[in-house]
Amino acid sequence: MAKVTGGQLVAKFLKAEGTRAIFTLCGGHVMDIYNGCVAEGIRVIDVRHEQAAAHAADGWTRLTGSAGIAVVTAGPGVTDAVTGVANAFRAQVPMLLIGGQAPVGNLLKGALQELSNVEIMKPITKFSATVFETERIPEYLATALREAFSGRPGPSFLEIPSDILERQVEESVVRIPARYRATGRPCPDPADVETAAALIQRARRPAILAGTQVWLCRAVESLKGLVERAKIPVYLNGGARGALPPESEFLFARSRSLALSRADLVIVAGTPLDFRLAYGDRIGKEAAIIQLDLDYSELYRNRSVDVAMNADIGSALEELGRAVGAGPDRNDWRRELRAREIELLEQEKPFLTSERVPVHPLRLAAEINEFLSEEAIFIADGGDVVTISANVIKTKKPGKWLDPGPLGTLGVGAPFAVAAGVAFPGNEVVALFGDGAFGLNGFEYDTLIRFNLPMVGIVANNAAWNQVRFLQLARYGTGGQNPASDLTPLRYDRIVEAMGGHGEYVTRPFEIRPALERARASGKPACVNVMVDRDVFSTSTKSMSIYS
Numbered sequence: 001m002a003k004v005t006g007g008q009l010v011a012k013f014l015k016a017e018g019t020r021a022i023f024t025l026c027g028g029h030v031m032d033i034y035n036g037c038v039a040e041g042i043r044v045i046d047v048r049h050e051q052a053a054a055h056a057a058d059g060w061t062r063l064t065g066s067a068g069i070a071v072v073t074a075g076p077g078v079t080d081a082v083t084g085v086a087n088a089f090r091a092q093v094p095m096l097l098i099g100g101q102a103p104v105g106n107l108l109k110g111a112l113q114e115l116s117n118v119e120i121m122k123p124i125t126k127f128s129a130t131v132f133e134t135e136r137i138p139e140y141l142a143t144a145l146r147e148a149f150s151g152r153p154g155p156s157f158l159e160i161p162s163d164i165l166e167r168q169v170e171e172s173v174v175r176i177p178a179r180y181r182a183t184g185r186p187c188p189d190p191a192d193v194e195t196a197a198a199l200i201q202r203a204r205r206p207a208i209l210a211g212t213q214v215w216l217c218r219a220v221e222s223l224k225g226l227v228e229r230a231k232i233p234v235y236l237n238g239g240a241r242g243a244l245p246p247e248s249e250f251l252f253a254r255s256r257s258l259a260l261s262r263a264d265l266v267i268v269a270g271t272p273l274d275f276r277l278a279y280g281d282r283i284g285k286e287a288a289i290i291q292l293d294l295d296y297s298e299l300y301r302n303r304s305v306d307v308a309m310n311a312d313i314g315s316a317l318e319e320l321g322r323a324v325g326a327g328p329d330r331n332d333w334r335r336e337l338r339a340r341e342i343e344l345l346e347q348e349k350p351f352l353t354s355e356r357v358p359v360h361p362l363r364l365a366a367e368i369n370e371f372l373s374e375e376a377i378f379i380a381d382g383g384d385v386v387t388i389s390a391n392v393i394k395t396k397k398p399g400k401w402l403d404p405g406p407l408g409t410l411g412v413g414a415p416f417a418v419a420a421g422v423a424f425p426g427n428e429v430v431a432l433f434g435d436g437a438f439g440l441n442g443f444e445y446d447t448l449i450r451f452n453l454p455m456v457g458i459v460a461n462n463a464a465w466n467q468v469r470f471l472q473l474a475r476y477g478t479g480g481q482n483p484a485s486d487l488t489p490l491r492y493d494r495i496v497e498a499m500g501g502h503g504e505y506v507t508r509p510f511e512i513r514p515a516l517e518r519a520r521a522s523g524k525p526a527c528v529n530v531m532v533d534r535d536v537f538s539t540s541t542k543s544m545s546i547y548s
Contacts, residue, residue, distance in 0.1 A: 002172075006134040006165035007032025008039065009174060010098065013138040015040040016176055017145070019069055021422050023047060023056040023415075025080075027073020029100025029113065029162040034071075045422055045451060047415065048443045050077050054084020055415030055441070057095040058155075061088075062239060062402060063377070063423050065218065067096050067145055074100035074162075075113030079120065083409060088155045089124045091212065091238075091405030092295070094148035095155045096141075097121075103163035104132060121157040126150070128157040134167045135174050142180040149181055152295035153216065185217075185312035188292075188319055196290045196307040197323035203265035203288070205333045206232045209256075211271020212239035212405065213294055219314030220398045223269070226321040231330050233259060233337050237271055241401035246394045253391045255340040262336075263287050267320075270294070270313040273302045274406055292316045351536075352392070358533040359509050364460055365389035367512040368432060371456075371520075375427050376400060377420045381413030382434025383467040385460040387538035389432060411440030413457070417525075418444060421453030428456070428520070435461040438492055448525035449500045456519045457496075457527050462534035463489040470537045471544065489531065496527035506530040 004012070010033045014022070021043035024034070034044050047053050050072045057068030072081050078099040088095050099121075102111030121128040127147035131140045137160065144156035200206060214223055214236075220243045227234050227250045235256045236243055244251040252259065260266060260282045267290045273280035280303030283289060289305040291298075292313055299308040309316050351362035365388065372378060374396045380386040380403040395401045402416045413431045420429045433442075438459050448455055469485040493503030502522035504515035512530060519526035 002170075003168040004171045004174070005032050005036070005168050006137050006160065007034070008036035009134065009137040010141065010160070010165070011036030011040040011042060013141045013176055014042060014069060016178065018066055021045050021060070022069045022071050023053040023060070023418070024071040025050050025053055025073070025077065027077050027100055029074040029102070030071050030098070030160075030165065032165045033098065043422065045418065045447070047418065047447045049441060050080035051084050051411065052415040052418070052441050052444050052447070054081040054097060055087065055412050056419040057097070058084060058088040058091070058093050059402060059412070059416035059419035060423055061093050061095045062215075063399065063420060067094055067148060068419065069096050069098065071098045072100070073113065074102060074117070075115045077113070078115065078117045082120065082124070084415075085121065085155050085157065086124045087404055087407045087409040087412065090407035092153045092216065093155065094145070094153040096144055096148060097155060097157045099157060099159045101130065101159045101161040104161045105163065107161075117159050118157070124155070125157045126154040130159040130161070131164055132161075134164050134169050137164070138174060138176045142177040146181040152297070185315045186310070188309040188311040188316045192307050192309050193319045193323050196309070196320060199265055199288050199290060199306060200230055200267075200320065200324045201327050204328050204330065205263050206230070206265040206267065206330070207259040207263040208232050208234045208267045208269060209237070209260070209271060210234060210240045210243060210269045211237050213270025213313045214243055215239035215399055217270070217294070217313040219270075219312075219317055222314040222317035222321065226317050226324070229321050230324050230327055231334070232267070233334055235259065237276070238403065238405060239399070239401065240270070242395040242398040246396065249334070252337050252341055254344040255337045257282065258340050259337055260284065265290070268292065269317065272298050272406070276406070279303070355509050356533070357508055358531050359506070359512070361385050361388045361460060361532050361536050362392060363509050364458070364512060364530055364532060365392035367516065368430065368458060369393045371513065371516045372396065372430060373428050377402065377424065377427050377429045379403070379413050379416045379420070379429070379431035381410060381416070381431060382437040382460065383410065383465065384470070384538050384541050385434045385462070385466070385532065386432060387540055388536070393432070410434070410437035413437060414441045414444035414448065417455045417457070418447050418451070418453060421448065421451070421455065429454070431455060431457045433457060433459045434466075435459050435463065435487060435490070435492065436465045442492065442495070445496050445501055445525050445527070446499050453525060454523050455525045456516060457525070458516070459492045459527060459529045460532045461489055461492065461529055462532050463487045464534050466534060466537065467541050469534075470541050474544070491529060493527045493529040496525065500524075502526035504528040
C-alpha cells in the first residue's frame with residue numbers, strides 16, 4: 001500500500017480543487033506542503049513577507065473566483081499574515097490561509113514559534129481550527145473552504161502542526177472530498193421581487209449603486225440586463241468597476257452625490273451602507289431603498305430600507321430584470337445627471353491637462369487612463385492619490401479593478417500584481433501606488449522579478465502620508481510641523497532598478513506617457529516614479545468625511 005504524508009494530502013486536495021499556485025514564505029513547520037505541491041504540479045510562489053502572501057491569495061480569489069491559498073509558518077508567520085486576512089475579511093473575499101504549528105507533542109512546552117494561532121484568527125475568519133489527525137487533513141480543508149464560500153464570503157484559517165504534516169499514512173484510508181459545497185445560488189423571495197419591481201416601475205428618478213458583490217457573484221450580465229431594461233443610471237464601486245463599459249449611456253461617476261440626494265429610489269446592490277455612504281445618510285431621506293446583499297447582517301444596517309433581499313446578487317438582479325418593464329420616461333433624469341457629469345468634468349479639465357510642475361495628480365490619472373489597454377488589470381494602492389484618481393481611471397472590462405476595499409489597507413499593490421501575473425500571464429498589469437503605500441510591500445518587486453511577472457507600477461510621489469498631513473494642516477494650521485506624515489522624496493525607480501527591474505523618473509507632465517511606454521516595452525517589472533504636487537487633496541479628504 002502507498003503511503004503519503006500530511007503535506008502530500010494538502011497538495012492532493014488542492015490539486016483536486018483546481019489550485020494552480022500557492023503563495024508562501026518558507027518555514028520549516030510547513031515545508032512538507034511544498035514537496036507535495038511540486039509533486040502535484042502546483043506552483044509555489046514565495047514572497048518576501050507573509051502579509052504579501054495573504055494579500056496575493058486575496059487578489060487571486062478576486063481575479064479568478066477560485067479560492068486563493070496562502071501557506072505560512074507558525075507563530076510570526078501567522079501573525080505577519082493577519083493584516084492580509086483581515087483585509088480579505090472586510091472585503092468579503094473567500095480565501096484560505098494554512099498556518100504551521102509546533103509539533104502536537106510539544107504544545108504548551110514553549111516550542112519554537114508556538115502561539116495560539118487559532119484564537120488570534122477567529123475574529124477575522126469564517127472558520128479557524130487545528131488539524132490533529134493526518135488522515136483528516138482533506139476533510140478539514142473541505143470544511144474550511146465550504147465555510148469560506150458560505151453566506152457572507154470570507155477567509156478561513158487552518159492550522160496544521162508540523163508532525164501532523166510530516167506523518168505518513170496509508171493513502172487508501174484517506175478520503176479526498178470531491179463534492180463538498182453547494183454550487184446553487186440563493187434566490188430572493190418572490191414576494192420581495194414583486195414589491196421591489198413595483199417600486200422600480202413607479203420610480204421617476206431611480207439610481208443603482210453596485211458594489212463588489214456584483215463581481216464576486218459574477219452578476220455583470222444580470223446588472224446590464226436590469227439597467228438596459230429599466231434604463232436606470234448606475235454608479236459602480238470597488239470590484240464592480242468595469243461592469244458597464246466606459247461609453248455606456250447608463251454609467252455615471254462624478255454625479256453620485258447629486259443622484260443619491262435627488263433619487264426617489266436607490267437600489268443598493270452588493271455594497272454595504274458603511275462610511276463610504278455616510279452610513280446610508282448620503283441617500284436622500286425621502287428615497288425608497290431596495291437592498292440586495294449576500295450577507296443577511298448587512299440588510300437594514302445603519303438605515304431602514306423598503307425591500308431587503310438576502311440573495312445571490314446575480315439571481316436577485318435577474319429576477320428584478322424579468323419583473324420590470326421600461327417604467328416612466330427617465331430621459332430627463334439621466335440628462336440632469338449627465339449635465340452634472342459634464343459640469344464637473346469641465347471643472348476638472350484644467351487639471352487633467354495641466355502642465356504645471358510638480359505634476360497635478362489628476363494629470364497623472366488622465367495619462368494612466370489613456371495608457372490602459374483593453375485587457376489591463378488595474379490595481380489601486382494608496383490613500384489620497386488613489387481617491388483623487390478613482391473617477392478618472394476606468395478599466396475597460398469587469399474584474400480588472402483591484403483595490404483594498406473597506407479596511408483601507410495599504411500595501412496590497414505589489415502582492416495583488418503577483419497574483420495577477422501568475423493567474424493571467426497574458427494580461428498587462430498596471431498599479432498606481434502612493435509613495436507611502438509603496439513602502440509597505442514594495443520589496444515584492446523582488447518576487448515579481450524572480451518569477452518574471454512584468455508590471456507597470458506608477459508611484460505618485462508627494463513625499464507624504466497626505467491624507468493625514470491634510471488633517472494636521474486643517475486642525476493645527478500651516479505654522480507647525482507635520483509629525484509622522486512627512487516622507488523623503490525617495491528614488492523608488494532606482495530601488496527597483498537595483499533589484500533588476502526597470503525604472504523611470506518623471507518630474508514634468510509631458511514625460512509621463514513616454515515613460516509609461518518605455519516601462520511597458522521593457523518587459524520587466526517596472527517602476528515609474530512621478531513627483532506629484534503634495535498640496536493637492538481629494539474632495540473626501542478635504543471634507544474629512546472618511547474619518548467621520
